[in-house]
Amino acid sequence: MTSPVFTIERFLLHSQPDYARGEFTNLLYDIALAAKIISVKTNRAGLVDILGYAGAQNVQGEQQQKLDIFADEVIFRVCDHTGRLCAMVSEERDEMIPIPDEFEKGSYVLVHDPLDGSSNIDVNVGIGTIFGIFRCVDWNLRGRIEDVLQPGRHLVGAGYVLYGSSTMLVYSAGQGVHGFTLNPELGEFLLSHPNMRLPEPPAYYSINDAYYHRWSPGVQNYLRWLQGQVEGDNPNLSSRYIGSLVADFHRNMISGGVFCYPAESLKPEGKLRLLYEAAPLAFLMEQAGGYASDGRGPILDIVPENIHQRVPLFIGSRSLVEKAEHFIRTEDGEQLT
Ligand code: AHG
Numbered sequence: 001m002t003s004p005v006f007t008i009e010r011f012l013l014h015s016q017p018d019y020a021r022g023e024f025t026n027l028l029y030d031i032a033l034a035a036k037i038i039s040v041k042t043n044r045a046g047l048v049d050i051l052g053y054a055g056a057q058n059v060q061g062e063q064q065q066k067l068d069i070f071a072d073e074v075i076f077r078v079c080d081h082t083g084r085l086c087a088m089v090s091e092e093r094d095e096m097i098p099i100p101d102e103f104e105k106g107s108y109v110l111v112h113d114p115l116d117g118s119s120n121i122d123v124n125v126g127i128g129t130i131f132g133i134f135r136c137v138d139w140n141l142r143g144r145i146e147d148v149l150q151p152g153r154h155l156v157g158a159g160y161v162l163y164g165s166s167t168m169l170v171y172s173a174g175q176g177v178h179g180f181t182l183n184p185e186l187g188e189f190l191l192s193h194p195n196m197r198l199p200e201p202p203a204y205y206s207i208n209d210a211y212y213h214r215w216s217p218g219v220q221n222y223l224r225w226l227q228g229q230v231e232g233d234n235p236n237l238s239s240r241y242i243g244s245l246v247a248d249f250h251r252n253m254i255s256g257g258v259f260c261y262p263a264e265s266l267k268p269e270g271k272l273r274l275l276y277e278a279a280p281l282a283f284l285m286e287q288a289g290g291y292a293s294d295g296r297g298p299i300l301d302i303v304p305e306n307i308h309q310r311v312p313l314f315i316g317s318r319s320l321v322e323k324a325e326h327f328i329r330t331e332d333g334e335q336l337t
């Protein structure tokens with residue numbers, strides 16, 4: 001018996017809790033629409049003039065790629081007027097984005113990295129979008145900074161889009177992780193990976209070892225353990241590093257493994273952002289049976305102090321992430337990671 005054809009819209013309606021008023025479900029539709037629009041541009045990046053730098057820098061001090069700006073604009077314009085949000089945060093914008101006064105406000109907050117893996121755009125390697133959804137703290141007020149500086153534990157949904165050999169949207173609303181693949185002919189995301197769970201044993205480790213000399217001793221020895229060079233339980237892994245967090249993360253969701261972006265002497269807080277990269281992916285990873293840590297404790301417990309706060313990130317199969325915590329705790333002591 002062939003499996004039923006579930007579009008993301010039908011799946012969302014089918015799985016949303018009865019009490020839902022549809023606002024959350026409609027927000028996920030909106031994100032799916034934005035993903036389709038970005039996917040069309042991404043798949044033609046080589047043909048239309050959106051390759052390369054836009055000539056501007058973002059708040060991170062990073063050269064903005066034209067596709068970064070395009071993706072940020074698409075998500076804002078798809079979501080700013082729908083009445084589902086009270087505020088947004090984007091990697092590409094300095095401040096929290098309030099909902100324009102002329103539009104009705106909603107009950108949710110959308111935090112997102114509109115285009116992750118920008119350095120890979122010009123070399124045609126997988127890139128993505130990462131998003132997280134919180135409830136507004138006070139539903140009667142328009143968006144405030146308190147609505148966005150929430151720990152990952154408060155997320156009510158999260159997901160990513162991977163613009164790769166196919167375009168996939170993977171999300172969780174707290175009832176498991178579900179993957180949808182875009183059928184470009186239909187313009188529909190179809191359920192292709194229901195109830196994604198991390199397989200055991202894990203297959204890969206993913207880390208940029210060009211920074212080895214700048215890591216703490218604990219992280220350096222953790223890498224040696226991952227490579228089977230430390231006596232004892234050899235994890236028997238292979239190495240992959242794509243340089244797009246979403247692509248490295250998705251591979252580990254499918255095959256099992258760990259992705260690491262440790263703190264290092266030039267980036268004492270790490271590189272990846274807590275609010276719209278680490279926390280949404282940590283939410284997904286825990287829903288899939290894995291774990292995410294900053295090297296000391298759960299990513300999901302960290303309360304952001306600012307919207308672009310960076311954190312060290314170890315995320316994936318729980319046994320591999322807890323081993324990173326072990327090496328850092330025992331070899332780096334209480335020093336900051
Ligand atoms: P973004 O393009 O949104 O700035 O994210 C890039 C991040 C992440 O995607 C990836 O894992 C990491 O940068 C790669 O950094 P390195 O080039 O330092 O390894």
Ligand code: MN
Binds near residue numbers: 113115116245
């Ligand atoms: Mn990113």
Ligand code: MN
Binds near residue numbers: 068091115
């Ligand atoms: Mn980005």
